[in-house]
Amino acid sequence: MSESRARPSATNLSHRRSLHTQTTEEAPLSSPAPGHVPLRKQLKDEAKKAKAAGKKKKKKKNATNQVVPGWELTVGIEIHAQLNTAKKLFSEATTSFHDESNSHVAYFDLATPGSQPRFQKETLIPALRAALALNCDVQPVSRFDRKHYFHWDQPSGYQITQYYEPFARDGRILLQPRDGIAAEDGDGLAVRIQQVQMEQDTAKTMAQPGETHWVDFNRNGVPLIEIITRPDIHHPATAAALVRKVQILLNAVDACVSGMEAGGLRADVNVSVRRQSDDHPSDEPLGTRTEIKNLSSFKAVEDAIIAERDRQIAVLEAGGTIAGETRGWSIGATETRRLRGKEGEVDYRYMPDPDLLPVVVGDDLVAHLRGILGQLPDAEVDELTEVFGLTAKDALSLVALDGGARVEYFWRVVESLQAKLGSGSGNIANIAEHPTCFQLAANWILHELGRLTSNPHDASAQDLGFTPDGQCRRVPVDCLADIVVFLYRRRITAKVAKELLWVVYRGTVPAQYASVADAIETEKMWFHELSEEEYAELADQAVEGQEDIVSLFADFKQYPQGKLMFLVGRMMRLGYEERIDPKNAESTMRRLLEEKYVPALGGRQEES
Template sequence: MLRPWLRQSPRAARSLVGSQCRQPHSSRFPTLPYNYLKSLPVRNLQTSAAESQDRVPLRKQLKQSAKSLKAEKRQKREEEEASRQKWELTVGVEIHAQLNTENKLFSRAPTSSTDLPNSNVALFDLAFPGSQPEFQIPTLLPALRAAIALNCDIQPVSKFDRKHYFYQDQPAGYQITQYYEPFARNGYIDLFSHDGIAPEDGDRIRIGIKQVQLEQDTAKSQEYPPSTQLLDFNRVSHPLIEIITMPQIHNPATAAACVRKIQSILQSCNAVTTGMELGGLRADVNVSIRQRGEAAGTHQYGGIGGLGQRTEIKNLSSFKAVEDAIIAEKNRQISVLESGGVVEGETRGWTIGSTETRKLRGKEGEVDYRYMPDPDLPPLVIGADLVAELRNTLPTPSDELYQLLMSKEYGLSIEDAKPMVELDDGVRLEYYQDVVDLLRDLQQDQDPKSRGGLARVAGNWVLHELGGLLTKADLSWDPTRVPALSLAQIIDFLQRKRITGPTARQVLAMVFDGDARPIPQLLEEESLLLRPLSREEYIALAEDALGQNPPMVEQIRTKNQLGKLGWFVGQMMRTGEKGRVEAPKADAILRELIFGDSPS
């Protein structure tokens, strides 16, 4: 290895080497042939500096590599998606929802499943020999409310059938359902862009509902590895409705939106008590693909009516699972067909977080289930007067409420209208409408133009200001905590500019925390009413604030950096008497002092 002195420069190194070659016995430098040393590469300082400038830091290299990899994956994904555009996806949805009833469908046992396992069962639930089903009439009412809300035709006469299969969660060896003659047919739901449908479906799409049928639930099984499985029969014969849509969905996002909308409808009409998040609603999806443009009845992959061979994915327990499972199954079927294979009719499963569906069993059909009329249950007869009474007492559909809230009367955006309708089972919406009515009465003496936006202002206070206090305190909605009149009066004082925005929030928090004084009295006793500052007082505060940061004043004046005015407004509000400094007036005075008589 060359010593450090050899790295100084080629000329210096060679002169030193030559000198040492003439003194072969020197102990300071080694004796090396001159021609050998001359042939060695010597690093040039100028070249080294250039190389160091071109060298890319490791962190930057890793960042560039990650960015390139992400771009490659995106391009690959886009290419795969483009190659799959020739395939059309078709989805049908089956939803099983537990009805809001006190008794089971065919026994007088209670439907509660929160007690000890196997404590809410009747002999029929356990299929004891000789026990008979006894249809519980009250279970029909929530089912009818659901079917009417889904725009179905209620059948005057319907019948029960037995669906035969053996599994440990079905003690009788068959399940009672309505297959051939259900109690409701030919319904539909409308999905809109605000429901989360795919952009390809436009602003609105209608999905047909083939039928709604009554059905008994099965037992709940609990596995304990490696080989133990326990059964809880509390859930057996819990009343269900099965909602079967037409195969008219062609996007995974729209399928998830469909399930979400149906759950919302069932909850709004009090047909169910819980949704997917608590296990009260489960979805199965039937998925098939075909080449675009194929005529009905000519499908080459074994489907019916021009649709591809369908597979069913069972027991999806979240909206995201519905979307993800459909995407995974669509991709699987495309891969099978493009590789020359054939899609089999199967029942498949899905695990949250997975990327592929898994086969559970071959798909059963009519013949496998051996459907037959139940000999122990008479036909179910539903009177037109009962249907009419239920139809008249149903709550207003959510879509109509959205339209009302977004109309000129209220003027809310869809982002505010949706939570107003969906939160707290409609109680928050009623509270909001009370606030708006009271506020309009209080503001009758004001200019009609200024009263035009009252409903939007009230919506902001109900949803965000009062809603934020409830969220922070981790409390459920309680309309008595801040009476509607109190909130309307707070907004009225704010609109009249008798209090500032911060003061209004302070008063709302005081009422929320239990202050029961009437709003006018509270404002007077706490000296919270706005006493406007004079022009001279604003100028004094502004000059004091500007004097704290002359460099920033110069930047605003010379570089027109108006965004920095907010800092000075904040200083004026902090140094001024609490609640008296109005931000718009402070901003105007600051501009006048900085820019003179003609502010830019």
């Protein structure tokens, strides 16, 4: 439950620079004493050593740092996720994350004498959705236990959790290469989930200057699920991929409040190593594990595992032993650090909570939730890649962004595009008639919309305002569909399309213009492309005085594409950009170079 930060410092070698620099009467300046090393040479040698040491310490890229020869890494993960509920787990206080501190606190949250926990049954629904998304078996009966430890963020002296009888067991997550697993895991692997349990969150500690800490009890009692995996992971990148996929799954079924980036999901990783050879894989038991607490980003998961793996290997190779302990990690660090000795079951003194009844879940409720769970991310990514031809990377990004709201927006844009293209709204089969148009829409939803809010110097840049049902407050569905259709049909240029997107984002449509089409008409931004003759005339002007460049196209071993684009750029600058299609300009320039400019230049050279 603790959080911490640190960073190592570099070594200063300046105190070593005065060695062997003094002279004596017996050893004049012109005749150095035997063994004397001039200061300049000392400095040069030390600089070389420092540079070499720096190279040795240079951090390897994670992609090439997944395996240490002769050693096997084993990782188990515990993921804590805040459930999407209106009430706390054992009180009717409202869940709050951004309100005034200590403004949503019940008597039980403060462990006030005489107060009793009252299980809020509605908190079970998102927990069950999460369990189903993780392919778990929902248990008909589960019970709550007390986990005893003392800290200021836990006023009762214990946390209520489900240690002995959790509400879900025996799940599995299938990880594929597109999920970002290590290359060493090949075509993928299944990670088993031991159990999923409900538990209450602790209060939030806020450090103040000096030794002062403030405690906000708004978070105390917020419902969590803890997802505990089996030790099936053997590569750091795969561990990060698992946490990422769990977040996507929880968002997809509306079980989680927010992801790692907003503090709604945290991961603890258990790391151990043991010796192994390729010829004789080790059948020894797993090594002593250490736990790294409260990792708050996917990169932190991977980096911390690599650092702890390397630390344990170094200790064992030096003849030492690994102590079971809890360790911490700071963003940007290169080493984990010890926090405390590892607590065990005996230390926590788990016991059934005497104030809470068992939780009984009916098969009818599980069947109902399974029936309305909807399409899970893997199936959705498959559809985006197979039907629309998106890359796996783009499809995954679309599904993951904005907690799943971005992909819902994409589906609404698809429906609008189908209506505007006359291909029948909602008919997936008709998408094959205009595949480029839908790919263009996906690209704009992923990239162009992101650029609207990416300028840190733009004070007016605001959140796009996506809603879970796929609406966008700043860029309405039909407005984006209009821009994409006009661009796809080449009725506007890409430059005009981007300007129109800004106009929509700023609210000028519909405040000043009735629609996107009205803005184009009013501002005379329709694309009236040059004729073939006009393109040719513009090309003639662009090559005028550029004989040296044109001559490069006469005899080449590698086509001078960069010089071709230089000439096309001259065409764009000499003409009316709003009437030029860059692809057609390039095609015209390439054709005229072959048919006209190069032959003409060669003829003049022969005559001279």
